[in-house]
Amino acid sequence: xxxxxxxxxxxxxxxxxxxxxxxxxxxxxxxxxxxxxxxxxxxxxxxxxxxxxxxxxxxxxxxxxxxxxxxxxxxxxxxxxxxxxxxxxxxxxxxxxxxxxxxxxxx
Numbered sequence: 043x044x045x046x047x048x049x050x051x052x053x054x055x056x057x058x059x060x061x062x063x064x065x066x067x068x069x070x071x072x073x074x075x076x077x078x079x080x081x082x083x084x085x086x087x088x089x090x091x092x093x094x095x096x097x098x099x100x101x102x103x104x105x106x107x108x109x110x111x112x113x114x115x116x117x118x119x120x121x122x123x124x125x126x127x128x129x130x131x132x133x134x135x136x137x138x139x140x141x142x143x144x145x146x147x148x149x
């Protein structure tokens with residue numbers, strides 16, 4: 043019977059940096075991802091079930107994330123506006139977010 047792989051930890055490692063980051067970043071609700079956003083997200087994904095970026099490359103991949111074209115920080119008034127949203131799969135959304143954060147002064 044296979045056994046679980048060994049788990050390793052770094053001696054003296056602290057979760058403090060992560061906690062500091064989370065405290066600095068704020069809660070999801072404080073960043074605009076509240077109950078109204080969840081309802082909007084569910085409705086949008088029901089109406090747009092495929093990843094836009096994958097579809098443009100000829101692949102049919104289920105969308106499981108909703109991306110703001112203009113970020114909530116840039117345009118909070120467009121937070122729930124479907125014209126500012128696009129359906130993406132997790133890999134496409136993560137790649138886009140990483141690209142955007144690399145190009146920002148804070149990222």
